[in-house]
Every structure is written in structure tokens, then in C-alpha cells.
Amino acid sequence: MNAAEWMPIVAVAGAIGLASGSFLTVALDRVDSGGTILRGRSRCPSCKKSLRWYELVPLASFMWQRGRCRSCGTAIPLWYPAIEATLGLALVGVLVAGALGTLLPPPFRDPLPLSPALELPAFIPGIADLLYYGFVAVCGAAIAFYDLRRLLILPQPTWALAALGAFAHAMRAYQAGSVIAIVPAVAAAAAIFGLFWLLWFLSRGRGMGRGDADVAFALALAIGFPGSIVAIILAFWFGAAYGILALAFRRIRWKSEVPFAPFLVLGAYAAITIATTAALWTGTYGW
Numbered sequence: 001m002n003a004a005e006w007m008p009i010v011a012v013a014g015a016i017g018l019a020s021g022s023f024l025t026v027a028l029d030r031v032d033s034g035g036t037i038l039r040g041r042s043r044c045p046s047c048k049k050s051l052r053w054y055e056l057v058p059l060a061s062f063m064w065q066r067g068r069c070r071s072c073g074t075a076i077p078l079w080y081p082a083i084e085a086t087l088g089l090a091l092v093g094v095l096v097a098g099a100l101g102t103l104l105p106p107p108f109r110d111p112l113p114l115s116p117a118l119e120l121p122a123f124i125p126g127i128a129d130l131l132y133y134g135f136v137a138v139c140g141a142a143i144a145f146y147d148l149r150r151l152l153i154l155p156q157p158t159w160a161l162a163a164l165g166a167f168a169h170a171m172r173a174y175q176a177g178s179v180i181a182i183v184p185a186v187a188a189a190a191a192i193f194g195l196f197w198l199l200w201f202l203s204r205g206r207g208m209g210r211g212d213a214d215v216a217f218a219l220a221l222a223i224g225f226p227g228s229i230v231a232i233i234l235a236f237w238f239g240a241a242y243g244i245l246a247l248a249f250r251r252i253r254w255k256s257e258v259p260f261a262p263f264l265v266l267g268a269y270a271a272i273t274i275a276t277t278a279a280l281w282t283g284t285y286g287w
């Protein structure tokens, strides 16, 4: 495929990412204020005025309005466009990785039996993988941004990730005709949960939150083995690098509570990217 054929596909993936980011900002705000996620119109959190459609265009509205509400002029928090941009990029990344045919761990490494039956176009090598990693991106962003904002782990996206991972492993065992194929991934996820639980227990919740163990477990299950191990090691490196820099620039103190889930999500995405790059270099498939 050449660039001209690629552009519309990349644009659609980016648009879906931006739209899910936009939905996510609203959903997180409503969870925060104890409201329902799916009902009611979007409002300015400050002046409560209903937003028109042209105030809801991801990124563009923020830039056009110079980051302020059109009615009351209250500054729109920066994390709104940040979530939208993150998911836009994540979904484009997932699509490019998928379309390059390097589709990743664990679940659908072999083409789904579904794909030939649906006669999917040849340039979509694994629509299931795209949906899979798109969903991982959305849940990961929800967990990371909520933890950054409130130092709390949202249970819904965490358990959604774990359920998705469990489903993928069940599929894999079914395709392989044996549960032995999924033992390493499940054992690694259990060991990772144990490690984080211990860190929480031994530090009496100061070094690590109890929710971080759930997030680490859910991500490990979703990305499989050995990616999960790579992801956790990278998460600690990212966390340590941030801690050293933040201390050096006096942004935090020794006893500050720093959210860890964003580093776990970042580690997971870095691990997926490494697998893709390695597959491109070596011409192999997956982990």
C-alpha cells in the first residue's frame, strides 16, 4: 500500500481515538461528580451551560477557544486535550502496528477464524487485534489519568482490562487446544500481582497502593508473557527516573505520594512498542 491509500485509514483511526478520548474526559468528570456516564448533555463544569456540538470537537474546540469556556471564560483543564491527543496517537499507533502485520502478543497472534469468513480487506490483517489494543489504550488512559488527578484507581476500566485479557487467553487456549499455551502468561500475571501486593503490604500502603496491584495484574493479563515482565521493569525505570528528576527540581518531597498506575500503563505501551519494533527488525511475529 502507498501513502495515499494509507491516509484515510490513519485519519479514521485518529478520529476514533480523539472521539473516545473526548468521551473519556466526560465520563471521568461524571464519575468524579457521582453522576451517570451515559445520560444528559455535556456541560461546562463551571457555568453549567450545555455545550453546542462545535464546542465538543476534540482538540479543535480547545484550540479555537484558546482553552476557555465560550460562555464564562473559565479555563478548560489541560488534561482534556491531553487525554484526547493521547488516545488519538495510541489508536493510530495500534493501527499502524497492526497494518504492518506485526501483530502482537498474546491473543490473536494467529489470524482469527473469523477474519477469512468475513472476507475482510487484505490491508486489515487482524481487525480483532486493532479492537483489542484500542480497548487496552482506552482503559489504560482512563486508569492513568484518573490516578494522576485523584490518586485513586478506577475499578471499572481495571476489571474491564482483566476481563478482556482473560477472554483473550481463553480464546488462545481454545485455538491451541490446550491450556498449557497460556500457563506462562497467567503465571506471570499472578506473580506480578503477588509482588505488588507485597510492596503494598510491607510499605503499609505508602510505597504502593493496593489498587496498583490490581492494575499491574490486569495489564499483565492483557499483554501476555513475556511482555508483562518487560512492562513492569520499564514501569519501575520510568517511575524511578521521574522520582529522581522531580526530587532534583524540587517538584516533590521525599514523602510525597506519587501515582504509580501511569507508569504501569506507560510501561505496557512501551513493551508493546518494543515488540512491534523487534518484529519489524527481525521479520518475526509477536513476542
Ligand SMILES: [Zn+2]
Residues within 6 Å of the ligand: 044, 045, 046, 047, 048, 049, 069, 070, 071, 072, 073, 074
Ligand atoms: Zn462555562
